[in-house]
Amino acid sequence: MSDAPKSGRYSVFAIAKQALRQHSGWNRAWASPAPRDRYQVVIVGAGGHGLATAYYLGKNFGITDVAIIEKGWLGGGNTGRNTTIIRSNYLQDPSAAIYDKALKLYEGLSQDLNYNVMFSPRGLIMLAQTEHEVRGYKRTVYANNLQGVSTEWLDPQRVKDLVPIINLDGPRYPVLGGLYQARGGTARHDAVAWGYARACSDMGMHIIQNCEVTGVETDGGQVRAVNTSKGRIGCDKLAMVVAGHSSQLAEMAGFRLPIESVALQALVSEPVKPCMDVVLMANTVHGYLSQSDKGEMVIGGGTDGFNNFTQRGSWQHIEETVRALIETFPMLSRLKMLRQWGGIVDMTGDRSPILSTTPVGGIFVNCGWGTGGFKAIPGSGWAMAELVSKGTPGPLAADFGLNRFREGRFIDESVAAGVAH
Amino acid sequence: MLTLTCPYCGITAEETELHPGGEAHLTRVGPTGTDEEFEAYMFARKNPKGVNFERWRHAYGCGKWFLAARCTATLQVFGTYKSQNAHPPADIVAAIRKSRPDWNPDWTAE
Ligand SMILES: Cc1cc2nc3c(=O)[nH]c(=O)nc-3n(C[C@H](O)[C@H](O)[C@H](O)COP(=O)(O)OP(=O)(O)OC[C@H]3O[C@@H](n4cnc5c(N)ncnc54)[C@H](O)[C@@H]3O)c2cc1C
Numbered sequence: 001m002s003d004a005p006k007s008g009r010y011s012v013f014a015i016a017k018q019a020l021r022q023h024s025g026w027n028r029a030w031a032s033p034a035p036r037d038r039y040q041v042v043i044v045g046a047g048g049h050g051l052a053t054a055y056y057l058g059k060n061f062g063i064t065d066v067a068i069i070e071k072g073w074l075g076g077g078n079t080g081r082n083t084t085i086i087r088s089n090y091l092q093d094p095s096a097a098i099y100d101k102a103l104k105l106y107e108g109l110s111q112d113l114n115y116n117v118m119f120s121p122r123g124l125i126m127l128a129q130t131e132h133e134v135r136g137y138k139r140t141v142y143a144n145n146l147q148g149v150s151t152e153w154l155d156p157q158r159v160k161d162l163v164p165i166i167n168l169d170g171p172r173y174p175v176l177g178g179l180y181q182a183r184g185g186t187a188r189h190d191a192v193a194w195g196y197a198r199a200c201s202d203m204g205m206h207i208i209q210n211c212e213v214t215g216v217e218t219d220g221g222q223v224r225a226v227n228t229s230k231g232r233i234g235c236d237k238l239a240m241v242v243a244g245h246s247s248q249l250a251e252m253a254g255f256r257l258p259i260e261s262v263a264l265q266a267l268v269s270e271p272v273k274p275c276m277d278v279v280l281m282a283n284t285v286h287g288y289l290s291q292s293d294k295g296e297m298v299i300g301g302g303t304d305g306f307n308n309f310t311q312r313g314s315w316q317h318i319e320e321t322v323r324a325l326i327e328t329f330p331m332l333s334r335l336k337m338l339r340q341w342g343g344i345v346d347m348t349g350d351r352s353p354i355l356s357t358t359p360v361g362g363i364f365v366n367c368g369w370g371t372g373g374f375k376a377i378p379g380s381g382w383a384m385a386e387l388v389s390k391g392t393p394g395p396l397a398a399d400f401g402l403n404r405f406r407e408g409r410f411i412d413e414s415v416a417a418g419v420a421h
Numbered sequence: 422m423l424t425l426t427c428p429y430c431g432i433t434a435e436e437t438e439l440h441p442g443g444e445a446h447l448t449r450v451g452p453t454g455t456d457e458e459f460e461a462y463m464f465a466r467k468n469p470k471g472v473n474f475e476r477w478r479h480a481y482g483c484g485k486w487f488l489a490a491r492c493t494a495t496l497q498v499f500g501t502y503k504s505q506n507a508h509p510p511a512d513i514v515a516a517i518r519k520s521r522p523d524w525n526p527d528w529t530a531e
């Protein structure tokens with residue numbers, strides 16, 4: 001299908017061979033073809049979820065007549081803007097199932113994609129800093145153990161052993177314990193997008209960047225095509241996987257979603273020597289902390305409360321986040337902050353995602369991952385590929401349909417996870 | 422920082438003094454409403470990238486709920502008005518059209 005040369009397998013032998021040729025023989029990791037005038041499946045959005053959907057469509061269902069259309073550059077949305085926390089210790093069974101599927105796929109993803117996504121299962125602690133959180137997280141430990149997701153409760157001293165830089169006795173928010181998932185951790189966000197993109201391109205799929213979808217053509221309640229800045233592209237099936245712009249895509253097709261778009265931001269410090277080798281979430285104060293391989297302290301905060309499409313954060317949220325974290329991590333007060341950025345996250349009422357058929361035949365949506373969808377990318381793509389290929393959801397996606405809002409059948413993770421996750 | 426003027430007490434308040442309350446002008450569905458109507462009222466949102474009408478509460482001030490017209494793509498504020506308005510009043514519409522000539526109201530005034 002695509003005439004571009006394949007990227008070639010990456011291995012120690014390939015490196016040795018290229019070293020002898022002054023690295024002049026590497027092929028591009030993915031092709032940049034001009035769009036054809038139709039595809040079996042068009043996926044809008046080349047973030048992690050869109051790319052993973054494409055990958056598993058090819059790998060699990062043999063569907064490779066696929067285009068992934070991206071208005072910017074691939075991985076340039078929330079996938080390239082997040083703080084890369086990966087965990088699967090959710091309270092509700094449907095969440096645990098899809099997030100743990102994702103975690104299991106992450107564990108083998110570098111091998112599967114032949115691309116180092118730098119998955120680092122360094123362990124993750126969710127700090128309990130109020131009595132309410134202590135009760136909530138103990139309940140989550142019990143629920144996780146019933147779900148087969150192993151997590152444990154840590155008393156404050158064990159938290160201190162794992163995180164020596166922590167101050168347990170903050171006057172406002174003392175550390176009362178923590179929920180620990182040893183398998184949790186981080187991965188390199190760009191590499192996840194790049195690895196999937198390379199694998200999709202090698203299967204002959206078209207990744208079309210700098211191409212904005214501006215309209216959706218339907219006929220008799222069935223999708224026919226999308227209109228883009230590079231012309232009309234016909235399709236049998238259309239998957240909308242555009243995170244913060246889901247309402248806009250849905251409007252083009254004539255329906256509304258239970259989604260509101262808000263800004264979520266993060267910041268990183270100057271690099272310092274290794275000082276924390278676990279991921280830490282402090283939900284009461286909205287602070288998420290890990291140390292990158294370069295040594296930067298990566299800090300995530302809370303969302304803005306109002307609708308916002310500007311991919312910028314706001315000053316008072318930085319202040320709020322840093323103020324609270326300094327009490328629990330006094331050493332942070334000496335660090336200079338290097339960069340700050342924002343992403344537009346797609347929030348649903350129950351803080352759970354949507355993988356669903358829609359009122360229009362042939363159109364499927366994958367959205368609502370909000371503040372916590374990086375960790376879900378492989379599992380979401382797996383479940384979405386099944387939904388798109390069969391037309392009906394499989395077991396992983398079944399509970400995440402749009403009909404749950406009509407039926408009052410919420411998957412309420414807002415109670416379980418505090419706010420962000 | 423976002424600043425809005427409270428139409429009740431007249432104070433120009435920073436975002437930290439206010440509490441956001443979501444989409445404005447939703448019509449409440451009564452006890453005879455269908456499941457579809459309740460779903461639309463409670464969950465389906467316009468979430469526009471552009472002109473947006475929304476509820477705010479002057480939480481650390483006079484405590485009143487009011488409404489604001491704002492652009493979600495640029496953060497420009499067109500104005501604020503009292504919650505007793507069933508639709509954005511004429512001066513707000515004029516302020517929006519001044520900087521967004523192509524914008525049209527999606528309601529019909531009674
Ligand atoms: C600051 C921040 C921190 C976060 N931290 C974490 C974390 O620690 N752990 C975690 O699990 N999650 C985290 N998240 C959430 C996570 O980033 C997202 O849930 C996830 O990346 C969503 O992936 P996606 O592929 O759905 O969306 P995106 O990566 O946003 O991809 C959607 C793509 O669609 C494209 N698009 C939109 N409209 C159009 C159009 N009309 N035509 C063509 N293309 C279009 C966009 O350009 C974009 O590239 C964080 C998010 C942010 C912003």
Ligand SMILES: [Zn+2]
Nearest residue numbers: 427430479483
């Ligand atoms: Zn007031």
